[in-house]
Amino acid sequence: xxxxxxxxxxxxxxxGGHGGGTxxxxxxxxxxxxxxTLVGHEADAPYHRPPLSKKFHGDELEQPLKPAPFYAxxxxxxxxxxxxxxxxxxxRTVRLDDGSELAYGTLVLATGAAPRRLEVPGADLAGVLSxxxxxxxxxxxxxxxxxxxxxxxxxxxxxxxxxxxxxxxGLEVTVLEREDRVLxxxxxxxxxxxxxxxxxxxxxxxxxxxxxxSFAGDEHGAVRAVVLADGREVPCDVALVGxxxxxxxDLARAAGLAxxxxxxxxxxxxxxxxxxxxxxxxxxxxxxxxGELVRMESIPSATEQAKQAAHVIVGRDVPAxxxxxxxxxxxxxxxxxxxxxxGDRPAVVRGDPASGRFTLFxxxxxxxxxxxxxxAPAEFMAGKKLIQRGDRVDVARLADVDVxxxxxxxxxxxxxxxx
Amino acid sequence: MPMITYVQAGDGSEATVEVKDGLSVxxxxxxxxxxxxxxxxxxxxxxxxxxxxxxxxxxxxFGAASxxxxxxxxxxxxxxxxxxxxxQLVVTAAADGLRVVVPENQG
Numbered sequence: 234x235x236x237x238x239x240x241x242x243x244x245x246x247x248x249g250g251h252g253g254g255t256x257x258x259x260x261x262x263x264x265x266x267x268x269x270t271l272v273g274h275e276a277d278a279p280y281h282r283p284p285l286s287k288k289f290h291g292d293e294l295e296q297p298l299k300p301a302p303f304y305a306x307x308x309x310x311x312x313x314x315x316x317x318x319x320x321x322x323x324x325r326t327v328r329l330d331d332g333s334e335l336a337y338g339t340l341v342l343a344t345g346a347a348p349r350r351l352e353v354p355g356a357d358l359a360g361v362l363s364x365x366x367x368x369x370x371x372x373x374x375x376x377x378x379x380x381x382x383x384x385x386x387x388x389x390x391x392x393x394x395x396x397x398x399x400x401x402x403g404l405e406v407t408v409l410e411r412e413d414r415v416l417x418x419x420x421x422x423x424x425x426x427x428x429x430x431x432x433x434x435x436x437x438x439x440x441x442x443x444x445x446x447s448f449a450g451d452e453h454g455a456v457r458a459v460v461l462a463d464g465r466e467v468p469c470d471v472a473l474v475g476x477x478x479x480x481x482x483d484l485a486r487a488a489g490l491a492x493x494x495x496x497x498x499x500x501x502x503x504x505x506x507x508x509x510x511x512x513x514x515x516x517x518x519x520x521x522x523x524g525e526l527v528r529m530e531s532i533p534s535a536t537e538q539a540k541q542a543a544h545v546i547v548g549r550d551v552p553a554x555x556x557x558x559x560x561x562x563x564x565x566x567x568x569x570x571x572x573x574x575x576g577d578r579p580a581v582v583r584g585d586p587a588s589g590r591f592t593l594f595x596x597x598x599x600x601x602x603x604x605x606x607x608x609a610p611a612e613f614m615a616g617k618k619l620i621q622r623g624d625r626v627d628v629a630r631l632a633d634v635d636v637x638x639x640x641x642x643x644x645x646x647x648x649x650x651x652x
Numbered sequence: 653m654p655m656i657t658y659v660q661a662g663d664g665s666e667a668t669v670e671v672k673d674g675l676s677v678x679x680x681x682x683x684x685x686x687x688x689x690x691x692x693x694x695x696x697x698x699x700x701x702x703x704x705x706x707x708x709x710x711x712x713x714f715g716a717a718s719x720x721x722x723x724x725x726x727x728x729x730x731x732x733x734x735x736x737x738x739x740q741l742v743v744t745a746a747a748d749g750l751r752v753v754v755p756e757n758q759g
Contacts, residue, residue: 281694611723
């Protein structure tokens with residue numbers, strides 16, 4: 234079967250996550266009138282992913298990104314439950330798993346990331362779960378009843394968010410982290426320590442340096458314990474594996490696009506093929522320092538790249554990139570984190586972590602490079618601005634809660650036209 | 653159903669749409685694919701990408717911003733006394749005729 238239309242403006246978006254779902258709406262906002270098709274391998278139309286780990290226990294789990302009539306109203310074709318199996322770059326077509334083909338003028342790869350599997354015996358037992366999709370979250374919700382025992386393998390943000398919710402729902406929760414601290418790859422040592430202790434205060438068992446060797450099953454093929462390398466068994470009814478995600482770049486690889494820990498794109502979502510863009514968790518892009526390529530896994534990053542891609546497609550100037558940031562909710566702590574953590578200098582702490590409101594500033598000399606905040610939206614927003622502007626700050630005053638953050642700046646670049 | 657008008661600060665264009673009782677001003681923009689409001693966090697008062705200015709006549713109807721909401725707003729370049737996060741503005745029959753202005757930059 235061959236593709237029917239060859240409209241040069243036709244856009245095919247592969248992937249129905251935040252990036253893809255946002256992009257199709259933006260294209261219509263920007264007046265793009267040509268056919269737009271979104272192909273998603275899940276059965277669900279694009280939805281908000283943060284509630285999967287933050288609110289999976291209640292009726293706020295399922296939050297569509299757009300209301301159901303949206304796609305028809307905006308003349309966006311949805312192909313759900315469909316997988317793109319190949320890209321023909323010369324013909325500018327993609328082939329779907331049902332054998333049909335779609336022609337594109339521009340192809341946008343927004344294929345996201347998949348949960349990293351733990352390659353140990355027993356990983357496929359019933360009750361060993363991962364969390365990435367709405368279906369995963371439904372399974373998790375159904376498996377977590379009060380009184381049951383949950384073991385979370387991996388102390389990353391998703392694992393800790395689930396731990397907090399499960400603990401609040403009355404489950405017994407153990408977090409097993411292979412590194413010597415939770416959030417080892419994604420947070421500062423200071424924040425790891427504060428959050429680890431916060432979870433323990435809420436009754437979660439947090440074990441670091443814990444190497445998982447296997448999952449032990451019962452006679453029904455259901456998980457009954459997580460077995461550690463030292464032979465100890467941690468009994469459980471449900472085990473959630475949250476050990477990171479790997480970019481779903483197979484399709485791009487097979488099409489000969491440059492991939493290295495994700496699809497390589499420029500600062501405006503372009504691949505080496507002028508007809509193919511890529512956005513979201515699947516990409517590595519220039520961010521931060523000179524020449525550094527970063528793969529972000531966050532909503533703001535996916536949304537930002539969706540906006541960039543939409544502007545590229547309609548031929549408008551691409552808006553400048555924002556400071557990378559993301560958020561996380563754990564118990565009563567609303568965390569917001571901005572910038573890129575580099576180096577290992579101690580953080581400047583503003584506010585008392587025990588009070589539940591604090592901010593950690595990470596500096597390079599007297600310039601703020603990253604900020605990790607809890608229940609401190611003002612400090613977060615101010616910190617993000619400091620990172621963006623590269624202002625030099627008075628480090629001693631930064632830690633003083635009695636000094637307003639606008640008064641810690643040492644030198645202010647000429648204001649452009651601020652209000 | 654209440655009618656709400658969204659005005660784009662950038663080019664002055666406006667759209668008037670119906671927004672169901674109980675939804676937020678943000679929801680009304682998303683459902684109609686209006687430009688400006690990004691709403692990255694889906695309405696959990698986490699992201700400050702649904703910033704609007706509320707018509708004077710309607711400011712009281714929505715009450716005051718919570719401390720959390722105001723802290724997110726106060727450092728935005730385009731903040732004004734009538735700034736609100738539209739995810740926090742729940743539409744009722746009394747909001748019929750509301751006009752909000754959507755600033756050019758979000759977040």
